[in-house]
Amino acid sequence: MTELLIIFVGALLVNNVVLARFLGICPFLGVSKKVETALGMGMAVIFVMTVASVVSWYVQYFILNRFGLEYLQTIAFILVIAALVQMVEMVIQKVSPVLYQSLGIFLPLITTNCAVLGIAVLSIQKEYGFLETVIFSLGSAGGFTLAMVLFAGLRERVDLGPVPASFRGTAIALVTGGLLSLAFMGFAGLVKG
Amino acid sequence: MKSSAFSGGVHPQDFKQFTASLAVESCPLPEELVLPLVMHIGAPATPCVEVGSRVKKGQLIAAPKGFVSAGVHASTSGEIRAIEPRMHVNGSRMQAMVLVPDGEDAWADGLEGAGPNELTGDDIRDRIRAAGIVGLGGAAFPTAVKLSPPEAKRINTLIINGVECEPFLTADHRLMLEEGERVLDGIEILRCLLGVDRAILGIEDNKPDAIAHMDKLCRKSVVEVKALPVRYPQGAEKQLIFAACGRTVPSGGLPMDVGVVVQNVGTAAAVSDAIRKGRPLVERICTVSGPGLVRPANLRIPIGAPLSHLVKVCGGLRGRTTKILAGGPMMGMAQAGLEASATKGTSGLLIFDETAAQLRPEGPCIRCGRCVSACPMRISPTTIAAYSRLDMIDAAEQNNAMDCIECGCCSYICPAGLPLVQSLRYARGAIAARRRRV
Amino acid sequence: MLSAILTLGLMGLLAAVALGLAARKFAVETDPRELALVEVMPGANCGACGYPGCGGFAKALLEGKAMASDCSPGGKEVAERVAHILGVEAVAPEPEVAVVLCQGDNQKARVKYLYQGLRDCVAAQALAQGPKECPGGCLGLGTCARVCPFGAIEMTAEGLAVISRRKCTGCRKCVGACPRKVIAMTPLHAEVHVLCNSHDKGAAVRKYCDIGCIACHICAKTSPGAYRIDNFLARVDYEARQSPLEAVPKCPTRCIRDFTQGYPEGSRFAPPVVPLHAKDAAPSP
Numbered sequence: 001m002t003e004l005l006i007i008f009v010g011a012l013l014v015n016n017v018v019l020a021r022f023l024g025i026c027p028f029l030g031v032s033k034k035v036e037t038a039l040g041m042g043m044a045v046i047f048v049m050t051v052a053s054v055v056s057w058y059v060q061y062f063i064l065n066r067f068g069l070e071y072l073q074t075i076a077f078i079l080v081i082a083a084l085v086q087m088v089e090m091v092i093q094k095v096s097p098v099l100y101q102s103l104g105i106f107l108p109l110i111t112t113n114c115a116v117l118g119i120a121v122l123s124i125q126k127e128y129g130f131l132e133t134v135i136f137s138l139g140s141a142g143g144f145t146l147a148m149v150l151f152a153g154l155r156e157r158v159d160l161g162p163v164p165a166s167f168r169g170t171a172i173a174l175v176t177g178g179l180l181s182l183a184f185m186g187f188a189g190l191v192k193g
Numbered sequence: 194m195k196s197s198a199f200s201g202g203v204h205p206q207d208f209k210q211f212t213a214s215l216a217v218e219s220c221p222l223p224e225e226l227v228l229p230l231v232m233h234i235g236a237p238a239t240p241c242v243e244v245g246s247r248v249k250k251g252q253l254i255a256a257p258k259g260f261v262s263a264g265v266h267a268s269t270s271g272e273i274r275a276i277e278p279r280m281h282v283n284g285s286r287m288q289a290m291v292l293v294p295d296g297e298d299a300w301a302d303g304l305e306g307a308g309p310n311e312l313t314g315d316d317i318r319d320r321i322r323a324a325g326i327v328g329l330g331g332a333a334f335p336t337a338v339k340l341s342p343p344e345a346k347r348i349n350t351l352i353i354n355g356v357e358c359e360p361f362l363t364a365d366h367r368l369m370l371e372e373g374e375r376v377l378d379g380i381e382i383l384r385c386l387l388g389v390d391r392a393i394l395g396i397e398d399n400k401p402d403a404i405a406h407m408d409k410l411c412r413k414s415v416v417e418v419k420a421l422p423v424r425y426p427q428g429a430e431k432q433l434i435f436a437a438c439g440r441t442v443p444s445g446g447l448p449m450d451v452g453v454v455v456q457n458v459g460t461a462a463a464v465s466d467a468i469r470k471g472r473p474l475v476e477r478i479c480t481v482s483g484p485g486l487v488r489p490a491n492l493r494i495p496i497g498a499p500l501s502h503l504v505k506v507c508g509g510l511r512g513r514t515t516k517i518l519a520g521g522p523m524m525g526m527a528q529a530g531l532e533a534s535a536t537k538g539t540s541g542l543l544i545f546d547e548t549a550a551q552l553r554p555e556g557p558c559i560r561c562g563r564c565v566s567a568c569p570m571r572i573s574p575t576t577i578a579a580y581s582r583l584d585m586i587d588a589a590e591q592n593n594a595m596d597c598i599e600c601g602c603c604s605y606i607c608p609a610g611l612p613l614v615q616s617l618r619y620a621r622g623a624i625a626a627r628r629r630r631v
Numbered sequence: 632m633l634s635a636i637l638t639l640g641l642m643g644l645l646a647a648v649a650l651g652l653a654a655r656k657f658a659v660e661t662d663p664r665e666l667a668l669v670e671v672m673p674g675a676n677c678g679a680c681g682y683p684g685c686g687g688f689a690k691a692l693l694e695g696k697a698m699a700s701d702c703s704p705g706g707k708e709v710a711e712r713v714a715h716i717l718g719v720e721a722v723a724p725e726p727e728v729a730v731v732l733c734q735g736d737n738q739k740a741r742v743k744y745l746y747q748g749l750r751d752c753v754a755a756q757a758l759a760q761g762p763k764e765c766p767g768g769c770l771g772l773g774t775c776a777r778v779c780p781f782g783a784i785e786m787t788a789e790g791l792a793v794i795s796r797r798k799c800t801g802c803r804k805c806v807g808a809c810p811r812k813v814i815a816m817t818p819l820h821a822e823v824h825v826l827c828n829s830h831d832k833g834a835a836v837r838k839y840c841d842i843g844c845i846a847c848h849i850c851a852k853t854s855p856g857a858y859r860i861d862n863f864l865a866r867v868d869y870e871a872r873q874s875p876l877e878a879v880p881k882c883p884t885r886c887i888r889d890f891t892q893g894y895p896e897g898s899r900f901a902p903p904v905v906p907l908h909a910k911d912a913a914p915s916p
Contacts, residue, residue, distance in 0.1 A: 083646035160579040284759030
């Protein structure tokens with residue numbers, strides 16, 4: 001039980017996917033202009049990351065390892081992730097067209113999101129069991145959502161002020177992201193490894 | 194007798210020493226009186242006399258239009274010279290009736306008073322409406338409408354506003370000192386009209402003589418005099434209700450939602466005149482003051498007196514005039530000149546010279562948060578102003594911009610000199626326009 | 632090798648079947664032309680057409696609510712392409728540009744009070760009808776410049792708005808934003824304009840502005856038919872055959888401007904060279 005909690009908190013805060021591992025920067029910068037959109041994206045990523053990690057785990061241990069096809073790991077995982085993202089896209093387009101419009105190009109880009117692939121591969125590398133994989137990917141996805149929503153809130157506030165012309169837009173966003181990353185470094189040492 | 198004050202607010206110097214001890218003087222009639230058709234909140238009045246007709250003092254010259262409206266009465270006897278657009282204290286040219294006095298100041302016939310006990314509640318309301326009485330504290334809301342709350346709202350407390358928290362203004366102060374009986378009579382009429390047992394008269398601490406005087410007068414009545422700590426805007430409706438009886442008016446709500454009706458002392462005195470003497474609202478006390486004036490005074494002015502005339506009566510301008518305010522320095526309307534004339538709600542005319550009022554350089558917002566601490570309505574002026582500047586009206590509405598009472602505390606306290614009230618007014622105007630369209 | 636191909640192949644097939652079924656269940660109707668339409672549009676999302684962005688315009692076109700020529704920034708080119716996709720006739724819109732009908736900057740026009748507050752024309756207008764004595768003149772606080780999606784409006788150092796005839800696409804956003812209604816839409820081919828917006832009598836205008844129209848009628852007399860005097864204000868009749876050029880040097884207050892000779896004083900725009908918009912030019916003989 002404690003082990004699982006450590007894995008969860010570690011993935012959520014200490015080794016935050018975006019702010020400590022620096023994976024998934026593309027949607028982090030692209031979808032964080034408004035808090036609502038960031039939250040929507042975060043929900044989509046939680047779903048994709050968790051299901052993809054679990055399915056990939058099964059694929060690794062019951063197909064690839066069984067037939068000695070470990071070298072196909074990257075391609076197989078991408079196949080799983082791509083299919084899942086397509087599914088999520090279709091559902092979102094039907095259920096919430098507004099969210100679909102606001103996410104725009106970033107929804108299919110979850111496929112190429114290194115964070116999703118990264119977490120799937122990391123679960124295998126760390127030789128986690130099934131339950132541990134679930135907790136690990138939930139924690140990582142939660143951390144991703146947390147970082148995005150915090151960042152979106154910061155960006156909304158920063159844009160209200162008189163940002164110098166040369167810093168407006170992406171520049172000040174990157175500076176803010178760096179500062180947020182520094183803040184999260186404060187969690188280092190909370191959980192070992 | 195002290196009670197808890199509201200959160201926020203500011204402490205400007207009160208500058209009342211210029212006129213606090215000066216007895217109210219009568220103001221000589223000017224060469225012409227300009228009476229705008231809208232001196233109140235609500236629909237403009239419709240003229241009911243022709244150009245060229247002779248009218249008597251107190252005669253109805255424009256009738257109210259609809260329920261939320263008030264009529265206009267001739268402030269003196271004379272001739273209606275014209276009905277044309279004239280400069281209003283709000284800065285735009287609006288339709289007004291120009292009355293040239295004949296010097297006789299003769300009251301109209303048939304203005305009969307009655308003892309309030311002889312009249313029914315509806316009679317009293319009709320007379321108040323017929324007298325064209327509006328809130329004399331400055332908001333100018335038609336009094337008869339305020340005294341007709343819907344059945345569902347049960348009123349149990351009447352609060353009378355003798356606070357006069359604006360710096361420089363001493364009109365209500367002098368009214369209470371010199372005509373306290375009239376004020377008390379009006380309070381009693383209102384109290385019986387509303388059928389309430391509890392009436393509270395709130396007066397700010399910086400008027401100890403008025404507090405003592407009214408306290409003595411009210412000893413034989415159920416009216417309770419409450420001395421309130423000095424803080425601007427103690428005289429604002431919602432803040433006064435909280436300080437006087439501890440009730441909080443909900444966001445977007447009105448005093449009647451907490452069972453309260455608030456009236457100004459001047460309005461109470463006008464109600465007394467309307468019932469006892471049958472006289473409509475034709476005059477009011479106005480404090481003409483400021484360092485840019487030769488001789489500050491409290492004047493009893495006829496409604497419609499040109500601001501230039503008031504300045505002349507007070508000895509004229511002194512030094513280089515840089516700012517003219519109709520009302521108090523916190524919420525008064527800046528004037529581009531002395532072209533406009535006093536309306537029912539003009540409680541003061543302030544003239545400032547270059548030593549007292551200068552252009553203030555504007556700096557950037559440093560998020561110091563002083564405006565948030567100072568706001569008596571507990572909203573965040575800096576956030577709403579930022580949204581207002583970026584035209585993000587939805588976000589401004591979500592941040593409760595409509596709760597703003599435009600008291601001016603935020604602009605006053607801002608160290609960068611930012612025009613916060615202007616940004617808030619812009620946002621509120623945009624939200625109101627949007628609501629009207631839907 | 633074979634096992635690799637088989638494994639991936641089977642996985643792919645499974646995913647394809649699952650997606651195919653899901654696609655049928657979660658199908659959303661979209662017109663393929665919509666995407667094609669958005670592709671040919673300028674993409675500025677300026678709203679000149681009256682619809683929310685280029686996407687909104689595309690939807691309105693397909694619903695039959697909008698016309699191909701409604702996109703003024705796109706001009707003839709976009710109207711033709713849109714018409715082609717929809718399979719209808721293209722009607723080229725008359726190209727228009729916005730002009731600020733005022734030259735009264737703070738050196739030439741008087742103010743009734745010193746304004747302190749938000750540098751926004753709408754906010755300033757709310758205070759006693761604006762700081763300028765002239766009821767119709769440009770307030771120079773830059774609201775129009777901020778609203779222009781194409782960066783076509785500049786504010787001179789002396790507080791006057793000037794619109795670049797080259798950059799203006801006729802989207803009309805500035806016209807709506809100006810509280811004084813001093814910006815007017817004019818045909819692109821018209822080079823001469825009377826830059827004044829005050830209907831006050833000549834004597835009154837003279838008191839508050841050095842360069843306002845005093846309705847002396849000299850322009851109408853010099854070029855009969857080219858000018859219309861309406862309520863103490865002269866205006867060029869853009870449809871008239873008579874050229875308004877002759878009257879330009881005769882105007883006593885110099886309020887008539889020939890834009891081929893240059894923009895109002897203080898502007899940094901270079902004088903326009905005819906034709907202004909290459910895409911709207913007639914083919915050379």
